Amino acid sequence: MAYRVLITDDSPAMRSFVRRVIELSGFELSHCFEAGDGEEAMSLLQREWVDAILTDINMPGVDGEELLRRLAADEMLRSVPAIVISTDATENRISRLLALGARGYVTKPFRPETLRAELERILGVPVD
């Protein structure tokens, strides 16, 4: 199965890193979309379907938290699993984001294998 994913992060370096982890995890990607903030992500999601969204939290403009709110409010998009990738490791923040609908949470810094495990949990283990 070929997946379509969206990576939302204002850091191009981080987007490259995450993209590489997804590719090396054995998931076949038919499309890997990138967005620099929540606004760009929502705009893209109006045009394209994705199987998973990976999002940073601290972004200028529409941040990750607001993105989660908008996804939850959208009838179609609320079923798309979102994984948060953030430097904020505080329990309060994590609980709040999970309550907003995030299906997974990966704290930076993380090992590539940690993100892979989260992807496998959400999408299932890729088969050859």
Added chain:
Amino acid sequence: MVEVLEKMFFIEASAETPSGDAAECPSVLVELNFDGDPPGIFRMSLARAAAALIAGDFLGEDAESVTGHQVDEVAKELANMICGAVLSRIESSATFRLAAPNLVEGDLASRSAIAGTVCAVETGSGILTAGIDIGTRVCSPTERSAS
């Protein structure tokens, strides 16, 4: 800081005593403001040669093939992560909110620009110095050009 360097940048960092005598070399200096209780500014300085190697390692490429722009972007993300990791460990009544990291150009881009509580590590290819200055903020490039 060590955890960030080890987990995502594969660097075994050893503590370095900040020295005023250390020779200045071309450096990348990143600063970012954060809001919270208390607010402040985080700065990180890294020898440019080290920054290029680190960028290559992070992106999974050879250091020679990494562009200057990519080096800058990786340095900004490294600063973002170190700052975020440090702030996550501070007990605070408010959530810290990090602004986007900015590169500082020209004469200001040196280790001596790091103020506040400072920590330095030897990355194996150069020194990384980071500091948190609580209670101060710096103008963003937008604010500077507007003034």
Added chain:
Amino acid sequence: MEQIIVGVADCRVGHAPGQVLATFALGSCIGLSVYDPKVAVGGMLHYMLPDSTIDPARSRENPYMFADTGIPKLVEQVCGFGASRRRLIAHAAGGASMMDPQAVFDIGKRNYLALRKILWKAGILLAGESVGGTNSRTIRLEIGSGRLWLQENGKQKELVPSFPQKGGN
């Protein structure tokens, strides 16, 4: 069963069922095992030091002594027997602090960080690891089944179970 011993600063490949690769006494050294279940080809490297630039002449003599020269060679060799880099399942063991848990020059840790960096650059993620601490380790890889065994502190455990056998014998 044909047991193929991987010595210190050594690397071996197995490509026939019935072969078992094994390396012993992994202290600060790292044992890296890679296996492609589709073609049942596997390899094992036992390296001692992270960085060959400290002794380029030695690394030319024996690339398997160092992480940065040994790991690419291991991958090249298993791929030479039909393995695919994308399908490789990698496990690491070792990287312990053998002399003194607070050792200033922690070779074990440096070896481990070198492993992670080089695998990341080579495009291979680890499927599992047993690293650090102070115990010596032994690993065994069965080529026919892909089973990987770890022995530590007198106890043996299976890190990877058999892969489903595909096709005929």
